[in-house]
Amino acid sequence: MKLSKNNLHEHQHRLYDAIIVGGGAGGLSAALYLQRYNLSCLVIEKGKGRSFWMQDLRNYLGLHENTPGRELLRHGQERVVDLGADHLRGFVEQVTDEGDTFSVRVKVGKTNSIYPTFRAKYIVAASGLIDHLPQLENMQNVFDYAGYTLHVCMICDGYEMNNKPCGLFVNSEKNINSAFVMNWFTPYISVFTHGLCEVGEEMRNKLKEHGYPLYEQPIKKFLGHNHELSGVELEDGTVVDLETGLVAMGSQHHSHYLSELDLQWKGGNLITDSMCRTSHPRIFALGDLKEGLNQVSIAVADGTLAATAIWRDIRRASPPRKWEENLAQSTVEPVGVVS
Amino acid sequence: MKLSKNNLHEHQHRLYDAIIVGGGAGGLSAALYLQRYNLSCLVIEKGKGRSFWMQDLRNYLGLHENTPGRELLRHGQERVVDLGADHLRGFVEQVTDEGDTFSVRVKVGKTNSIYPTFRAKYIVAASGLIDHLPQLENMQNVFDYAGYTLHVCMICDGYEMNNKPCGLFVNSEKNINSAFVMNWFTPYISVFTHGLCEVGEEMRNKLKEHGYPLYEQPIKKFLGHNHELSGVELEDGTVVDLETGLVAMGSQHHSHYLSELDLQWKGGNLITDSMCRTSHPRIFALGDLKEGLNQVSIAVADGTLAATAIWRDIRRASPPRKWEENLAQSTVEPVGVVS
Numbered sequence: 001m002k003l004s005k006n007n008l009h010e011h012q013h014r015l016y017d018a019i020i021v022g023g024g025a026g027g028l029s030a031a032l033y034l035q036r037y038n039l040s041c042l043v044i045e046k047g048k049g050r051s052f053w054m055q056d057l058r059n060y061l062g063l064h065e066n067t068p069g070r071e072l073l074r075h076g077q078e079r080v081v082d083l084g085a086d087h088l089r090g091f092v093e094q095v096t097d098e099g100d101t102f103s104v105r106v107k108v109g110k111t112n113s114i115y116p117t118f119r120a121k122y123i124v125a126a127s128g129l130i131d132h133l134p135q136l137e138n139m140q141n142v143f144d145y146a147g148y149t150l151h152v153c154m155i156c157d158g159y160e161m162n163n164k165p166c167g168l169f170v171n172s173e174k175n176i177n178s179a180f181v182m183n184w185f186t187p188y189i190s191v192f193t194h195g196l197c198e199v200g201e202e203m204r205n206k207l208k209e210h211g212y213p214l215y216e217q218p219i220k221k222f223l224g225h226n227h228e229l230s231g232v233e234l235e236d237g238t239v240v241d242l243e244t245g246l247v248a249m250g251s252q253h254h255s256h257y258l259s260e261l262d263l264q265w266k267g268g269n270l271i272t273d274s275m276c277r278t279s280h281p282r283i284f285a286l287g288d289l290k291e292g293l294n295q296v297s298i299a300v301a302d303g304t305l306a307a308t309a310i311w312r313d314i315r316r317a318s319p320p321r322k323w324e325e326n327l328a329q330s331t332v333e334p335v336g337v338v339s
Numbered sequence: 340m341k342l343s344k345n346n347l348h349e350h351q352h353r354l355y356d357a358i359i360v361g362g363g364a365g366g367l368s369a370a371l372y373l374q375r376y377n378l379s380c381l382v383i384e385k386g387k388g389r390s391f392w393m394q395d396l397r398n399y400l401g402l403h404e405n406t407p408g409r410e411l412l413r414h415g416q417e418r419v420v421d422l423g424a425d426h427l428r429g430f431v432e433q434v435t436d437e438g439d440t441f442s443v444r445v446k447v448g449k450t451n452s453i454y455p456t457f458r459a460k461y462i463v464a465a466s467g468l469i470d471h472l473p474q475l476e477n478m479q480n481v482f483d484y485a486g487y488t489l490h491v492c493m494i495c496d497g498y499e500m501n502n503k504p505c506g507l508f509v510n511s512e513k514n515i516n517s518a519f520v521m522n523w524f525t526p527y528i529s530v531f532t533h534g535l536c537e538v539g540e541e542m543r544n545k546l547k548e549h550g551y552p553l554y555e556q557p558i559k560k561f562l563g564h565n566h567e568l569s570g571v572e573l574e575d576g577t578v579v580d581l582e583t584g585l586v587a588m589g590s591q592h593h594s595h596y597l598s599e600l601d602l603q604w605k606g607g608n609l610i611t612d613s614m615c616r617t618s619h620p621r622i623f624a625l626g627d628l629k630e631g632l633n634q635v636s637i638a639v640a641d642g643t644l645a646a647t648a649i650w651r652d653i654r655r656a657s658p659p660r661k662w663e664e665n666l667a668q669s670t671v672e673p674v675g676v677v678s
Contacts, residue, residue, distance in 0.1 A: 029400045029636060036398055036498035038524070059375055061368045061639045062411050063401050065418065072401050079404065155647065159375035180659060184650075185377070187660035211662030274631075292613075293647060297368060300400045301640030308494065308632060311523075320519060321526035323550030 002081060003042075003088040005108055011086060012116050016042050018310055019104050019120035021092045021257065024049045025296045026286035027126035028076035029303025035083035037311040042086040042118055043077075044106055046254070049128050050288065051296060053147040055227075059156060060296045072296070092257045095123055102282070104257075121282065122310050125258060125270065126303070128288040132249040134169055134194050134219055141221050148227035150245040154178065155295065158185040160244065167232055167245035168212075169219075171196040173203055178248040179212055187211070190240055192232065194219050215240060253289060266291055275309040276302045284309065341420060342381075342427040344447055350425060351455050355379050357649055358443050358459035360431045360596065363388045364635045365625035366465035367415035368642025374422035376650040381425040381457055382416075383445055385593070388467050389627065390635060392486040394566075398495060399635045411635070431596045434462055441621070443596075460621065461649050464597060464609065465642070467627040471588040473508055473533050473558055480560050487566035489584040493517065494634065497524040499583065506571055506584035507551075508558075510535040512542055517587040518551055526550070529579055531571065533558050554579060592628060605630055614648040615641045623648065 003011055018034055020027045023045025034041045051057070054069030063072065081087050090108040093115070104118045131152040133142050142150075151157035165188040168179050176199070179189050191207060193199065195218040207214050217234040224230040231241045253268040263278050264271040269292075270278050270285035278285050284306035287299030342350055357373055359366045362384025373380045390396070393408030402411065420426050429447040432454070443457045470491040472481050481489075490496035504527040507518050515538070518528050530546060532538065534557040546553050556573040561584075563569040570580045592607040602617050603610040608631075609617050609624035617624050623645035626638030 025400060032398055032400060038498070038501065059371055059643075060401065061364060061371060061415050061418075061642070062399065062406075064414075067401075075403075076400050079400075159377070162377065181654070183660045184654050184657075187662045189662065209661075209666075210659060211665030213665065293643065295640075295643050297636075297640045297643045301634075301636045303400070304398075304632060304634050304636045315520070315523050318523075320549060321522045322548070323526045323528065326550030326552065327548075 001086055003086050005114060008088060008108070008116055011042070012118060014040075014119075015101060016040050016086075016118065016120040017314060018042075018122040018124050018307075019044065019102070019118055020124040020126055021095070021104070022046075022049065022126035022128055022254070022286075022289075023073065023077060023087065024051045024126060024128050024287065024299065025072060025076070026128070026288075026299030026303045027124065028073065028080055029300040030124050030126060030284075030286060030307045031080040031085045031303075032076070032083065033304055033307030034310065035080060035085050037307060039307075039311060039314060040084070040086075041124075042088060042120070043080065044088050044090050044092050044104070044118075045077075046091045046127070047089060048130075049254075050130060050152075050294075051128075054156075055147045057296060058159075060300075069296075092127070094260060095257050097261055097280070121314070123283045124286060124303075124306050124310075125255065125278075125283060125289055126286040126299070127254040127257075128299075129251040129253045129268070129294070131247060131251045132171065133247055134249065136219060136221065138221065145222050145224060145227060145229050145245070146247070149224070149229040149243070150222065150247060152247050152251075153294065154182055154185070154246060155293065157246075158182065161185045161246065164188065164243040165190070165241060167192055167229075167240070167242045169194065169245060169247045169249060171249040173197055173199050175248040175250065176203055176207070178246065179207070179210070182246060183210065190215060190242065192219060192240075255289060258283075274305070276306040277309055282313075340425055342425050344453060347427060347447070347455055350381070351457060353379075353458075354440060355381050355425075355457065355459040356653060357381075357461040357463055357646075358383065358441070358457055359463040359465055360434070360443070361385075361388065361465035361467055361593070361625075361628075362412065362416060362426065363390050363465060363467050363626065363638065364411060364415070365467070365627075365638030365642045366463065367412065367419055368639040369463050369465060369623075369625060369646045370419040370424045370642075371415070371422065372643055372646030373649065374419060374424050376646060378646075378650060378653060379423070379425075380463075381427060381459070382419065383427050383429050383431050383443070383457075384416075385430045385466070386428060387469075388593075389469060389491075389633075390467075393495075394486045396635060397498075399639075408635075431466070433599060434596050436600055436619070460653070462622045463625060463642075463645050463649075464594065464617075464622060464628055465625040465638070466593040466596075467638075468590040468592045468607070468633070470586060470590045471510065472586055473588065475558065475560060477560065483566060484561050484563060484568050484584070485586070488563070488568040488582065489561065489586060491586050491590075492633065493521055493524075493585060494632065496585075497521065500524045500585065503527065503582040504529070504580055506531055506568075506579070506581045508533065508584060508586045508588060510588040512536055512538050514587040514589065515542055515546070517585065518546070518549070521585060522549065529554060529581065531558060534574075594628060597622075613644070615645040616648055621652075
């Protein structure tokens with residue numbers, strides 16, 4: 001059921017099979033499988049993760065090409081609640097290992113917050129990441145284009161940039177290297193540092209050799225209308241015409257709640273085995289939080305894997321269910337021809 | 340485009356980036372990604388694979404719970420053809436390694452067959468498997484229930500069997516062990532060997548201890564109506580009441596076309612790395628054909644991985660695309676503030 005401030009108290013005394021931190025594609029897929037394995041789970045979703053911002057989810061088989069990410073999330077949330085999962089809008093602050101169980105402290109409500117604690121046998125960390133965007137005085141101007149024609153994932157949306165004049169927005173010299181991958185899709189690349197980093201001679205020469213101009217002034221605003229980017233205006237008034245853009249300014253993993261636990265990381269990603277199990281046998285990590293491609297299809301498969309591994313663990317540790325009626329009449333043959 | 344006997348001749352002279360053997364969930368996901376990476380591909384689909392038979396695809400995030408497998412396939416096929424993929428209904432007979440390319444011989448048409456050959460740089464083996472079903476004189480009687488209430492995958496459909504009287508249909512003693520996993524979902528299990536195998540004393544005792552009757556007579560027919568199983572009638576007239584069933588009679592991988600190639604197998608499954616690459620650097624294997632869970636979500640993710648690996652290979656071997664206009668006017672600053 002959907003939990004909220006009003007009804008969550010009784011659920012604090014329940015021991016869930018799994019608590020899933022993150023209600024994106026990975027977390028919802030895990031919940032779908034866990035519920036269909038007759039296991040109990042609580043999904044805790046802070047809202048507005050990466051898939052929420054996707055306006056057109058075009059590379060996930062089965063969806064109409066204009067399906068926005070938030071529609072996948074809405075539908076998935078409805079499905080898992082129908083199947084008996086609990087779902088809470090809240091921010092997971094800390095997961096504590098209590099031995100055989102975990103306790104999960106959550107902040108619920110932005111104002112008059114309460115801090116309930118839930119308990120589970122397993123943790124599924126599916127809290128993903130959020131992309132850094134150019135910080136402008138008027139952030140609405142950024143949100144007007146981000147996820148529409150200003151993309152954050154080349155694998156997802158390179159195709160939409162094919163042969164279009166494209167801005168590459170970076171915050172470090174290292175991230176400029178995305179230009180030399182993006183040119184698979186378009187050679188009409190202009191690089192914008194937004195005044196955030198120095199660019200060395202070697203990189204300047206490389207850009208020059210490829211014909212990709214470099215703009216180092218801070219951005220004043222994105223230009224366009226109806227979510228269609230038409231260019232960028234810089235602080236000094238320069239206008240650069242663009243039709244699309246890629247933001248390559250890195251991202252922030254949402255994983256602070258795991259800080260008390262001794263897990264193996266590689267950069268911001270959790271290291272997992274082929275079933276998405278971390279170095280802790282009862283903590284799994286999915287999708288963007290683990291190593292690998294940051295794709296909806298991968299996160300959904302990861303949910304399948306983690307839920308199946310949890311089911312196998314719990315099932316193998318449970319006594320077998322027998323057909324008691326047949327055992328009771330052990331001297332009588334069950335109905336039918338039985339040998 | 341959709342290829343057929345009438346229009347396929349000109350495509351025989353084309354060198355595709357990839358030929359995908361199998362148009363199930365994995366193959367279509369690979370095609371979707373390849374096309375969005377601006378790579379060319381041909382999907383060759385023999386028809387009626389495992390996902391075609393699923394009546395309700397209930398564990399793939401994003402689909403309505405009553406979506407049949409064939410609807411996912413139909414929609415995916417339409418998507419990839421819209422994106423420029425070629426699609427051919429045919430049976431792949433042989434893949435031959437020609438060094439830098441592969442040739443793929445296909446049988447097209449059940450009558451008046453023709454045997455065209457297509458060529459590609461990469462092969463994506465996504466041809467999956469088909470489940471063995473009980474062979475009855477009237478196979479339509481089996482098809483009336485298979486994929487509806489007579490299931491072939493416990494991970495997919497165990498939930499639908501919860502606490503129902505369930506038949507387990509096997510063709511070997513080993514497969515009877517599925518009963519001791521299926522009892523997670525229901526303890527009301529009756530085992531049917533259809534007269535196909537001997538059952539040893541140890542297994543008989545184990546079944547007796549669990550209260551699961553064993554029926555060794557051949558099956559005469561499945562009973563029920565409107566795809567809802569109500570029982571089984573055996574050759575000797577015995578009727579056993581059931582509401583659902585699981586067929587655990589093994590399966591046949593469709594992989595004969597790879598027989599000339601020296602690939603690493605584990606049983607009927609191809610061994611692959613984390614990007615679904617087989618022991619041949621330009622052959623990938625997806626979904627049910629490789630080791631791992633046989634789930635739609637896994638196949639779809641595998642398509643993502645294989646296509647991405649192929650794109651990386653081809654992209655890295657290609658010359659970079661430069662912004663030629665900017666190079667031509669090398670002594671003139673491009674428009675805007677450029678450093």
